[in-house]
Amino acid sequence: MKIKQTIDKIPGGMMLIPLFLGALIHTLWGEAGEYFGSFTKGLMTGTVPILAVWFFCMGASIDVRATGTVLRKSGTLVLTKIAVAWVVALIAMQFLPVGGIEKGIFAGLSVLALISAMDMTNGGLYASIMQQYGTKEEAGAFVLMSLESGPLMTMIILGSTGMAVFEPHTFVGAVLPFLVGFALGNIDHDLRAYFGKATQTLIPFFGFALGSSIDLTVIWQTGLLGIMLGLTVIVVTGIPLMLADRFIGGGNGTAGLAASSTAGAAVANPMIVATMKPEFMPAAEAATALVAASIIVTSILVPILTAYWSGYVARKKGIRPGIAPAAGAISAPPSSASDKPKTV
Template identity: 30%
Template sequence: MNINIFDKMNKVPGGLIIIPLVAAILLNTFAPQVLSIGGPTTALFKVGSSAMMGIFLLICGTSINIRQAGLPLYKGAVLLLLKCVAGALAVWLVGSMFGPVGFLGISTLAFVACLTSSNSSLYIALCSNYGDASDAGAISVFCVKDGPFVTMMVLGVSGLANIPFAALLSMLIPLLIGMLWGNLDERFKQLCASAQPLIIIIMSFAIGANSSINTVFTAGLSGIVLGLISACTGIIFYFLYNLFLKKKTALGAALGTTAASSALTPAMVAQADPSLAVYVDAATAQLATASIITMLTAPVLVAWFDKRLKARAPAVEVIKPAEETSLPLSSQVSSKGNK
């Protein structure tokens, strides 16, 4: 009997992350002893998030095409730069004014993790309708922001978090190994692409197994607020991205999304700086909620901007070919002249 659990999970927005995350939270709330029996069970489903994150970063690295050049490379670099700048501004504004606690129940950790991420799958899907091959190719560079590396870098440089250089390097090494191996071996790249959903499911479960249902209910409203803030940044990203492009596109608005995988970032950052551990549970729930909100808002926003661009585009007049005039045949002319 085949009940297609995987396909059913995929039909839920962010289902590969959210469903195992919620399942683990419920299990840890009502029957925590199940995951604490030790051995492989506890190692994989309770404390295995670090190992899974290492494999996840290696897989992300295989999707980076170092042979990508020209316009896709340029667009990907601009998109990545905009996300890094957004994270830096978030740290500067929120961190300097409110500190690590943040505002409205949203910690600075959650805020930065939200703004430095975006939904790569949704971006690719939108490229098929509102972009071209160069827009889709940009993801080979832009995907560097997947995972906690950019968030950790921004927090560490700002001084708001004590992120040792070794912790940053530990995030970068699997990414570089994956990038090198994936560009040398196409078969390995395909293997990683097929394994990625399984890694995400197990990593999401392991992170949820360290949280409780009380945190989810507490973070619900603030997660919606975080999602709306992220969606609004899409408007800013739209205008900023087009400043760098000759041919305007609506896809800059797709940066106003929160990746479902960003829900895994706070736990990874807290491993580098344990002082942030108190914010992990709430930030995880908030980012998971925000990812769902932006999955709904981003396509609407991109479609609206695309319609706006097309309406402002100069109309191209179709010039009809001039009607052929019937010229007298030489025989007719000569015959008339003979008359």
């Protein structure tokens, strides 16, 4: 049976399929973890420790060495993405309660959901797109996108807007596994190769653990809103990213549009933040469902829109669209980004 090949055809499949499986078990049999206990319970409730190991391995996989052009391009995209999410949070907090909207067509929408969907780019998807429609430097810009991964940026945005107060040691605790892995991976390249192999392997495990805390009825209720959130992410982050890519990064906007997705790892942020700040717990479950929908929507639409824009730019310049980068282009090995091209 070609199970993995089938899952890979689904945007974010390696994250979302285990997540929905866990959510199905939780919906039909909420006490399954307690009933089986032992390792089964640990697997179903171990989101935080599994993610801690994942952050460490992801940090170890990142090579600090990069050209100045790559750093400028990736830095521009990363900072723009975070800045847009911060501005959105500042505006949204004036209208949305901390626990999210409880009734009506926008039920489940919260600042936590908006930030989690907008502040992280799917680095693997970006690299895959730019290998076909961009330059080797643009394809290599995924090197800094992994720094967005995890709850740290979400916490910083929430803290800087005044929505939540996180103690300094909490920030350190959120980023320490990543930094330790990053240091070890750059001190010893053998360690980078060793730990880097685990980044993709761990994705379905924390997806299942995360799903085991979600009621599928919530996902059903937020389905349409999740689609709307995905479209909003592309428009609200995509336009500033395209402008930044053109006027700061020296590109033509293609890389900016390719970065306007929601990362698969972002689906874990609402629950992680809620465990640290319980006041966000009422919004966390719906926010997780919304972010999951946004992942699917952006994973499907961003490659299509980027291909269209690349073709439009190429036609204006009178060249053939869709030319892959020259030989030697920087690729995106699974161990160097938080997401694979097909699995988010």
